[in-house]
Amino acid sequence: MRKIKLHQNLLISLSDKSDGNIDYRFSPKAEVKSNRHKIFKYLNLSTQVVEVEQIHGSQVSFIDQKTAIKFPGKQIPKSDGMVTNLTKSALMTRLADCIPIVLYDPQNHAVGLIHAGWRGAIQKIHLHAIIKMTNHFNSKPTKLKAWLGPALQSCCYTTNKPPTQRVLPEWQSFISQKNKTWHIDYPGSVIDSLINVGVNKTNIVNSNQCTGHDKKQWFSYQRHKKTNESDGRFVVIVKLL
Ligand SMILES: [Zn+2]
Numbered sequence: 001m002r003k004i005k006l007h008q009n010l011l012i013s014l015s016d017k018s019d020g021n022i023d024y025r026f027s028p029k030a031e032v033k034s035n036r037h038k039i040f041k042y043l044n045l046s047t048q049v050v051e052v053e054q055i056h057g058s059q060v061s062f063i064d065q066k067t068a069i070k071f072p073g074k075q076i077p078k079s080d081g082m083v084t085n086l087t088k089s090a091l092m093t094r095l096a097d098c099i100p101i102v103l104y105d106p107q108n109h110a111v112g113l114i115h116a117g118w119r120g121a122i123q124k125i126h127l128h129a130i131i132k133m134t135n136h137f138n139s140k141p142t143k144l145k146a147w148l149g150p151a152l153q154s155c156c157y158t159t160n161k162p163p164t165q166r167v168l169p170e171w172q173s174f175i176s177q178k179n180k181t182w183h184i185d186y187p188g189s190v191i192d193s194l195i196n197v198g199v200n201k202t203n204i205v206n207s208n209q210c211t212g213h214d215k216k217q218w219f220s221y222q223r224h225k226k227t228n229e230s231d232g233r234f235v236v237i238v239k240l241l
Helices: 029-042 065-070 118-122 125-137 169-174 186-196 221-226
Strands: 002-004 010-014 048-052 060-063 081-084 089-095 099-105 110-116 145-148 175-178 181-184 204-206 234-240
Touching: 010 099, 048 065, 048 081, 060 065, 060 125, 081 089, 081 125, 089 110, 099 125, 099 186, 099 234, 110 118, 110 125, 110 234, 118 125, 118 186, 125 186, 145 186, 169 175, 169 186, 186 204
Parallel strands: 048 089, 060 081, 145 204
Antiparallel strands: 002 010, 010 234, 081 110, 089 234, 099 110, 099 145, 175 181
């Protein structure tokens, strides 16, 4: 478990394989519960931890006190992102290849946490989150800070068929073909679209870590499909301080 520094008033923490799987679908319930408990204890989280279902969509949920109370230990259905200005709640997302994106508004002390899969990235879920932050907290894209965590980078995001987004003009710079294999740069595309809506390039931090490459550290759904490696998820947790 480690803490990421994006801003002094924001806690971002990241687990890895050494903290165990935290998704109830892939390990016995008691084991996942224990792994989660250790992480929450390490972060000193005696607070509500809010999660979404994660269906690879583009819906972003506004987390107010009512929602946070309604969903402790449950997942908000059909959603892949959350925005909040609650200081009592933490937001958590589960990962293995999809991109965790954190958006922080230091002026209005509000945060967004997004799980961006390939479908979510095409639908620009991160921009849906910015619109929600603008509507609810009066956030300005130019003031936002952004962090992209470990994800499947273009080295490992490959396909033998032409990718779906090949027809979309804004994706052209992020698709390449080497020896009949297509490579897709999802984090690159996300960063480009953040900049296009006014997020300052110098306010964007990309971890550049590839879940596909580093099998000791990260769970990877793609690697799990290709090898006998067991499936699992690591987490990103954010909390306003
Ligand atoms: Zn890679």
